[in-house]
Amino acid sequence: MKKLLLFFIIFSLSFGTALAENLKIGVIDLQKVVRSSKAGQEAMTQLQAKFEKLKKQLEAKQKEIAAFKAEFEKKAPLLSEEARAEKQREYQKMIREFRAQQEDAQYEMKEAEKKALQPIFKDLEKVIKEMAQKEGYDLIIEKNMPGVYWVSPGVEITQHVIELYDQYRSSKAEK
Numbered sequence: 001m002k003k004l005l006l007f008f009i010i011f012s013l014s015f016g017t018a019l020a021e022n023l024k025i026g027v028i029d030l031q032k033v034v035r036s037s038k039a040g041q042e043a044m045t046q047l048q049a050k051f052e053k054l055k056k057q058l059e060a061k062q063k064e065i066a067a068f069k070a071e072f073e074k075k076a077p078l079l080s081e082e083a084r085a086e087k088q089r090e091y092q093k094m095i096r097e098f099r100a101q102q103e104d105a106q107y108e109m110k111e112a113e114k115k116a117l118q119p120i121f122k123d124l125e126k127v128i129k130e131m132a133q134k135e136g137y138d139l140i141i142e143k144n145m146p147g148v149y150w151v152s153p154g155v156e157i158t159q160h161v162i163e164l165y166d167q168y169r170s171s172k173a174e175k
Helices: 002-020 030-036 038-078 081-135 158-174
Strands: 025-028 139-142
Touching: 025 158, 030 038, 030 081, 030 158, 038 081, 038 158, 081 158
Parallel strands: 025 139
Antiparallel strands: none
């Protein structure tokens, strides 16, 4: 049984090597495609603007909390025990609201990113499939996938995909 299994493995490897000689493989860095394509750059610009807006809102709230705390610490010795406890509760409420606002901002950014990038990836999938069929690729993989440690420059097709995708987007915009 072991000899049969060993024979099968050796046979498969030699057969696989013969097949591999005829395989046309392409490797794409999708992150680079998004960063470098016109549509990806537009999406990133919009996301950056949204991020800056949310960041300013959070910074304003943070300054408000810091000012409240400084004022409280300055006046705390003059306040009654009851007033001090009330100010402390108010401060804690502000902190909880700030943390909730932070979580909301993170969620909002994730949703905005998904909304901005989803159509790009959908169109990219069409472009890549069409290119693979036209140019005879047997396998196209993503460069940043686990298990991909090195890629020969001869199979790197990222720039070609960027160019095809930009052409696709411009022809789609003209329609």
